[in-house]
Amino acid sequence: MVDIAISMTLFFLAALFEICGGYLVWLWLRENKGLGVGLLGGVVLAIYGIIPTLQPAHFGRVYAAYGGIFIVSSLIWGFVVDKKNPDRYEIIGALIALVGVFVMFYIPR
């Protein structure tokens, strides 16, 4: 149970660093924010690369769970940072994708 809590925390942390790093690189190349912002994004992405090595154990289909967290986190990031409400098709598509994640991750084998 503790392992699962640690694992989920690390997933959210990884998604946060990955999306944040990608966003900084995006600001550099798409919003003309300067190379410094882009390089900072590179540093954040490098830190992101370290997080999965802290995962306590091998969890089999964890990447499916991470993908689901990543999809939802991206839409939340757009809502909070870019002030873009998820549109109908983003919500429908995300819900369908989460059904797929559920099938991969939770159906007992």
Next chain:
Amino acid sequence: MVSFQNGAMFISVINSKLNMNLENDPKCISKTRCILYTIFLFILAGIFEIGGGYLVWLWLRENKEITFAILGAVVLFLYGIVPTFQPSYFHRIYATYGGIFVVMSLAWGWAFDGTVPDNYDLIGASIILVGVAIIYYWPRKGEN
């Protein structure tokens, strides 16, 4: 000629609906080409992310020298650059990429670790691909 007109119409719809300027993007001169190009970018991003993460992993978990980590950091930086070539919004590109990542991880495990996906993996992966395809490729009207 017909496909060119469809492509031109697709671009003008995209430009007016999404408030984007895709005419200047030679990769998106036709609908098919645009879809192939964006799929290529998603796969390329996945290769860079998994590859870069793997190099960092080798440094910290397999006691390889620091050169691996530096190379991994560079590859992860490249991973961050790839989505900036996508003709859409940041949050939509990243949400879609989340689904691509799951499927590519499955394929990676199959190819390199010999982890054969079972039926539920394949069904789940297919459902995920349908979901993210709707997120990314569903035509939008009146978008700002």
